[in-house]
Amino acid sequence: MSNSQPAILAPVPAMGRYLFFSMVNVDALSAALTRLVDVADGTQTLVGLGPxxxxxxxxxxxxxxxxQAISGHGVDVPSLPVALCCWLRxxxxxxxxxxxxxxxxxxxxALKLxxxxxxxxxxSGRDLTGxxxxxxxxxxEAAVEAALVPGGQSGLAGSSFMxxxxxxxxxxxxxxxxxxEQDNTIGRRLSDNEELKDAPPSAHIKRTAQEDFEPPTFVVRRSMPWALGQQAGLVFVAFGKSFDAFEAQMRRMVGQDDGVTDALFKISKPVTGAFFWCPPLHEGRLDLRLLGL
Known part of the structure; x- marks a missing residue:
């Protein structure tokens, strides 16, 4: 969709930077967002607005x-709300x-980093596990259908939920x-990326197989590894036409559907989590009409 922020469907860049902002001055918020429109192009800078x-x-x-934070079966998926996110590419x-x-x-x-x-x-686009x-x-077209709000309301069509x-x-x-055991944790062979047909029910791709849900839970993932000092992991990013697909996958990962917990939690855990709305573009600029701007 031509009026979406191009970064949503573009390949993952060589380098990225995620900026998370909190609100400190509500009275200055409208003016700050108006200035942001002059800086963020949706390509090098993707903008997501928090609830x-x-x-x-x-x-x-x-x-x-x-x-929503989710807990169960010995794992926790936290929610740490953020006012605004910028993904720099x-x-x-x-x-x-x-x-x-x-x-x-x-x-x-208005906002503080x-x-x-x-x-x-x-x-080639690998997690740090390889x-x-x-x-x-x-x-x-399948990516457009999964990631973007379809045509209709001006200011909403072409947007995405991140x-x-x-x-x-x-x-x-x-x-x-x-x-x-590594392969069974992920559900694929590291050597050739082939899916394991006999992988255990706890394998990550078994827990999140998008076509196995009703309705299917297709999202467009644009995740990137991170490392700082001795710590490292993945910034997981998923774009959808709503949050429904992501929420369904997370419920299954923590075992709420059938009591089976995703094996991924043995080697990784989420430490932050937040939802954002990525507005569309209008004449090449962020379209904030829904916000009255």
């Missing part, structure tokens, strides 16, 4: 709501540093596994 920010403007975006880290400063200045004093995650593409990420991503989680890997625990 808290939209509520502060006394408006509604149909389908936007906070992520590029190939030069220095450029992303300068773009970060520009965005910070445009959003002050409270978390920053630098990320990168690993190889497995291909997003193998089952829909493509072309789920963002920072996952922290225990790579030592993963390395301690035998190769067959």
């Amino acid at each position: 808290e920010l939209v509520a502060a403007l006394a408006v509604q975006v149909p389908g936007l709501h906070p992520m 590029g190939s030069d880290r220095g450029d992303l540093v300068h773009l970060t400063r520009k965005i910070e200045k445009s959003l002050a004093p 409270t978390q920053l995650i630098d990320a990168f593409r690993h190889g 497995y291909e990420d997003g193998t089952e991503n829909p493509v072309d 789920a963002v989680q920072q996952w922290l890997h225990d790579l030592n625990a993963f390395d301690a596994m035998a190769t067959v």
Whole structure:
């Protein structure tokens, strides 16, 4: 869809940076968002607005709501609401540093940068465990159908609902596994990325097989690995025409459907989680008409 932010359907960049902002001055919010429109192009800078920010403007975006924390069967999926998220994309880290400063200045004093995650593409698009990420991503028209709100209401059509989680890997625990256990955890062979037909029910791809849900839970994943000091993991990002598909997959991962917990939790855990609405573009600029701007 030509009026969506192009970063949603574009390939994952060589380098990325995720900026998470909290609100500090509601009275200055409208002016700050107006300035952001002049900075964010939807390609190098994708913008997602959180439910808290939209509520502060006394408006509604149909389908936007906070992520719910989920617990069960010994695992926890946290929710840490964020007012605004910017995903910066590029190939030069220095450029992303300068773009970060520009965005910070445009959003002050309404919003304050409270978390920053630098990320990168690993190889051909692999998680740090070595497995291909997003193998089952829909493509072309199927990706448009899965990720974007269809035509209709001006200011809403072409937008997308984005789920963002920072996952922290225990790579030592993963390395301690035998190769067959690693493959059974993911549900694919590391050697050739082939799906294991006899993988156990707890295998990650068995838990999240999009076509096995009713209705199917197709999303467009645009995740990127991250590393800081001795810690590393994945910034999981999923775009959908609603949050329904993501929420259905997370419920199954924690075992709410059948009591089977995703084996991925043995080697990784989410430490943050938030929902955002990514507005469409109008004449090449962020379309904030739904917000009254």
